[in-house]
Amino acid sequence: STRSPATAAPSNDPPEQTRTGMSKAALKQAYIDNLFYIQGRFRDVASTYDLYMAAAFTARDRMLERWVESAQVYKTSHARTLCYLSAEYLLGPQLTQNLVNLGIAKVARAAAEELSVDFNAILEEEVEPGLGSGGLGRLAACYLDSLATQRIPAIGYGIRYEFGIFDQVIQDGWQVERSDNWLRNGNPWELPRPKISFAVRYGGHTEQTRDQEGRSRVRWVPEMVIKGVAYDTPILGYGVRNANLLRLWKSEAPESFDFQTFNVGDYYGAVHAKIEAETISKVLYPNDEPEAGKELRLKQQYFFVSCSMQDMIRLHRNTVGPLETIHQKFVVQLNDTHPALAIAELMRLLVDEQAMTWEQAWSITRQTFCYTNHTLLPEALETWSLALFERLLPRHLEIIYAINQEFLDQVRVRFLGDEARIARMSLIDETHGRRIRMAHLAVVGSRAVNGVAALHSKLIKTTIFKDFHELAPERFHTVTNGVTPRRFMVVSNPRLARLITATCGHDRWIGDLEYLRDLETHADDPVLQARWRQVKIAAKRDLACWLDHHTGVPIDPEAMFDIQAKRLHEYKRQHLKVLHIIRLYQRLKQDPSVSMVPRAFIFGGKAAPGYVMAKLMIKLINAVGEVINRDPQVNGYLRVAFMPNFNVKNGQRLYPAADLSEQISLAGKEASGTGNMKFSMNGALTIGTDDGANIEIREAVGAENFFLFGMTAEEVQRKQAEGYRPWALYQGDAELKSDIDLISSGLFSHGDPHLFRPLTDHLIHADPFMVLADYRAYLECQERVTEAYAQPRRWDRMSILNVARMGRFSSDRAIREYAERIWQIEPVVLDS
Numbered sequence: 001s002t003r004s005p006a007t008a009a010p011s012n013d014p015p016e017q018t019r020t021g022m023s024k025a026a027l028k029q030a031y032i033d034n035l036f037y038i039q040g041r042f043r044d045v046a047s048t049y050d051l052y053m054a055a056a057f058t059a060r061d062r063m064l065e066r067w068v069e070s071a072q073v074y075k076t077s078h079a080r081t082l083c084y085l086s087a088e089y090l091l092g093p094q095l096t097q098n099l100v101n102l103g104i105a106k107v108a109r110a111a112a113e114e115l116s117v118d119f120n121a122i123l124e125e126e127v128e129p130g131l132g133s134g135g136l137g138r139l140a141a142c143y144l145d146s147l148a149t150q151r152i153p154a155i156g157y158g159i160r161y162e163f164g165i166f167d168q169v170i171q172d173g174w175q176v177e178r179s180d181n182w183l184r185n186g187n188p189w190e191l192p193r194p195k196i197s198f199a200v201r202y203g204g205h206t207e208q209t210r211d212q213e214g215r216s217r218v219r220w221v222p223e224m225v226i227k228g229v230a231y232d233t234p235i236l237g238y239g240v241r242n243a244n245l246l247r248l249w250k251s252e253a254p255e256s257f258d259f260q261t262f263n264v265g266d267y268y269g270a271v272h273a274k275i276e277a278e279t280i281s282k283v284l285y286p287n288d289e290p291e292a293g294k295e296l297r298l299k300q301q302y303f304f305v306s307c308s309m310q311d312m313i314r315l316h317r318n319t320v321g322p323l324e325t326i327h328q329k330f331v332v333q334l335n336d337t338h339p340a341l342a343i344a345e346l347m348r349l350l351v352d353e354q355a356m357t358w359e360q361a362w363s364i365t366r367q368t369f370c371y372t373n374h375t376l377l378p379e380a381l382e383t384w385s386l387a388l389f390e391r392l393l394p395r396h397l398e399i400i401y402a403i404n405q406e407f408l409d410q411v412r413v414r415f416l417g418d419e420a421r422i423a424r425m426s427l428i429d430e431t432h433g434r435r436i437r438m439a440h441l442a443v444v445g446s447r448a449v450n451g452v453a454a455l456h457s458k459l460i461k462t463t464i465f466k467d468f469h470e471l472a473p474e475r476f477h478t479v480t481n482g483v484t485p486r487r488f489m490v491v492s493n494p495r496l497a498r499l500i501t502a503t504c505g506h507d508r509w510i511g512d513l514e515y516l517r518d519l520e521t522h523a524d525d526p527v528l529q530a531r532w533r534q535v536k537i538a539a540k541r542d543l544a545c546w547l548d549h550h551t552g553v554p555i556d557p558e559a560m561f562d563i564q565a566k567r568l569h570e571y572k573r574q575h576l577k578v579l580h581i582i583r584l585y586q587r588l589k590q591d592p593s594v595s596m597v598p599r600a601f602i603f604g605g606k607a608a609p610g611y612v613m614a615k616l617m618i619k620l621i622n623a624v625g626e627v628i629n630r631d632p633q634v635n636g637y638l639r640v641a642f643m644p645n646f647n648v649k650n651g652q653r654l655y656p657a658a659d660l661s662e663q664i665s666l667a668g669k670e671a672s673g674t675g676n677m678k679f680s681m682n683g684a685l686t687i688g689t690d691d692g693a694n695i696e697i698r699e700a701v702g703a704e705n706f707f708l709f710g711m712t713a714e715e716v717q718r719k720q721a722e723g724y725r726p727w728a729l730y731q732g733d734a735e736l737k738s739d740i741d742l743i744s745s746g747l748f749s750h751g752d753p754h755l756f757r758p759l760t761d762h763l764i765h766a767d768p769f770m771v772l773a774d775y776r777a778y779l780e781c782q783e784r785v786t787e788a789y790a791q792p793r794r795w796d797r798m799s800i801l802n803v804a805r806m807g808r809f810s811s812d813r814a815i816r817e818y819a820e821r822i823w824q825i826e827p828v829v830l831d832s
């Protein structure tokens with residue numbers, strides 16, 4: 001090859017479009033140009049990394065065109081706009097996703113091939129922005145995709161963590177955390193906006209003053225001021241020209257601040273202040289459930305909502321004008337309580353900085369915010385100690401007090417004399433050492449509150465928000481979560497996508513998932529079934545190969561792939577799955593001639609670094625795997641593998657390869673679940689409890705195509721009220737007892753009977769997530785699974801019907817529901 005950039009064939013695109021043309025020739029030319037002018041490399045010396053960067057910039061150039069056009073149209077049309085506030089965005093790899101949404105995935109591959117670039121190798125090179133820990137962050141990413149696809153003008157606001165969710169490695173069966181230095185090689189997808197920056201203040205005190213007209217005002221004299229700088233990532237829609245914006249804030253020290261210190265000679269002090277400022281957006285808190293008492297976490301939350309609210313006001317000023325109409329221009333959606341401080345911050349900005357009256361500011365604020373609740377787990381409901389809050393955000397505490405007083409006065413009038421109710425509803429919890437209840441702030445400050453699945457919404461209205469629901473039932477909604485079929489079907493399972501398109505005779509399903517229904521009439525077609533099976537086995541082969549390479553566990557692709565992939569948590573009950581594996585193991589050991597469908601049990605998921613029990617569960621899975629995998633008497637039937645570092649990229653390897661999807665949380669605990677949808681869309685059948693979105697998936701695919709087991713949420717409540725006694729269950733079920741005893745025997749811990757004691761003791765004596773109560777039902781249901789799997793044509797039919805009926809679990813549907821029922825935002829169509 002030659003050393004000049006102009007090596008590709010001349011393009012058919014008009015000359016002015018060579019930079020952004022979509023033809024193969026234009027892509028080749030652009031690719032070579034970007035390799036040369038951005039990476040400073042030519043083909044012969046380019047590393048895989050250089051080749052990846054050139055590909056990313058080639059895609060980005062084409063994205064920017066749509067992005068600028070969208071921004072222009074949104075601005076001139078004064079389009080009503082959504083601000084999605086989320087502390088997490090689990091975006092996953094960007095390149096393929098963007099090529100798909102640009103509509104050039106195929107031609108880009110062909111272009112790369114002609115340049116002798118190994119496209120799969122450059123995809124492996126890509127590091128993913130893991131700016132989230134689990135379902136909530138990934139949901140935000142799916143919603144960004146669907147917002148653009150549904151042509152809803154939207155800005156996603158969040159934090160540009162320098163270190164995202166930790167990388168998990170497994171050492172001697174234990175989880176070990178490695179820091180995720182995702183920015184180390186640069187991030188081609190973002191555009192720094194150094195001129196879009198805002199001051200964010202912390203600490204200090206407030207003073208009463210008067211303005212020129214003599215009105216009483218509050219002045220906040222902070223102790224620390226830092227700066228938030230915008231980093232923008234374009235988000236494309238699929239099949240439309242719309243592109244939205246993800247704006248993430250990075251914290252920095254304000255220049256003036258450190259100069260000041262420097263001038264008085266305190267060089268180290270200045271550097272320290274700089275470090276302190278930069279620390280705020282340094283690292284994502286890895287816990288799935290927010291924890292109290294973490295000062296930095298509160299600083300992060302305030303940091304990004306303050307920047308975002310200031311930016312929203314700036315944008316409104318730049319376009320529409322009068323602040324009094326800001327709620328007509330913008331809707332702010334709070335993704336859980338993490339950004340709930342935005343309510344107090346908008347009040348502060350309007351009242352203190354824009355001199356609006358409290359009444360008007362409150363009326364605007366109340367019409368601006370909407371709040372999504374994602375959990376009922378009491379330990380996950382965020383509260384902040386008043387002392388910490390006051391120290392960090394003295395002015396916001398005053399504002400929250402004022403909001404609370406006004407709110408409780410209304411409650412008093414409505415429920416005369418019901419002081420217990422007042423205490424329950426207050427924004428301040430007086431029973432646990434005075435804490436601010438962020439969920440109450442979110443509810444009181446929002447005009448709409450929603451749960452994320454039908455059951456979940458019902459439960460929030462009857463439990464945590466019962467009083468609020470009685471006060472204002474019309475404000476409560478439900479929007480069942482959804483996931484994007486672009487990433488979780490087209491990008492991650494191209495073979496299946498091609499087969500569906502060929503079978504349906506169109507690819508409209510990608511932009512409107514209800515079209516998958518066209519598969520239904522083919523569910524019994526033996527030709528389709530055979531192809532369906534081939535697609536599945538090919539994905540299983542890919543995964544088996546990856547697992548063998550990364551874990552050393554060889555897996556037969558013909559075995560049933562039985563997968564549980566999600567965060568490690570007791571409520572998700574990975575240990576129930578382990579008990580099932582141990583039961584099968586014992587059965588085989590006792591009677592080697594017993595007939596059994598070979599199964600490969602595959603787990604994936606991270607445990608919060610401080611969650612001892614979850615980490616012990618990882619060790620248990622690996623320990624059980626170690627014994628089973630090397631036992632020749634059983635390993636022809638059973639295999640256990642733990643996929644290290646379950647993230648978006650690795651998830652994309654799992655979903656296509658699953659035969660059976662494990663969704664076995666204790667009923668009432670999983671708000672929705674979204675992994676359940678990803679598996680099912682890829683043709684896995686689900687074994688699941690009556691929980692979260694499982695219920696709706698079962699309704700959609702048909703009860704006969706879903707393996708339901710276990711207690712209902714109501715039965716769980718009843719049993720708990722009656723007094724749950726796991727010990728009696730343990731004593732009363734010989735198999736259950738022997739499975740647990742096998743763990744305590746030391747068989748899986750090289751003879752050490754103590755290693756798993758915390759886990760087994762907890763199950764026998766407390767079992768808060770009622771593993772033992774559902775054990776028997778789970779085993780019986782697994783028998784039904786085995787029976788069905790032994791009839792391939794029946795299984796294929798069920799699998800095809802699962803995919804065919806998953807239309808409503810597209811995030812496109814969820815976004816349309818939000819837009820119509822909650823936000824009242826109309827799509828903006830871009831022509832050309």
Ligand code: H53
Pocket residue numbers: 133134135136137139288289290336374375380452481670671672673674692
């Ligand atoms: O949010 C998902 C749900 C899932 C729920 C999850 C979640 C987090 O990932 C983090 C915090 C939190 O409160 C909830 O556990 O059931 O599907 C998206 O709604």
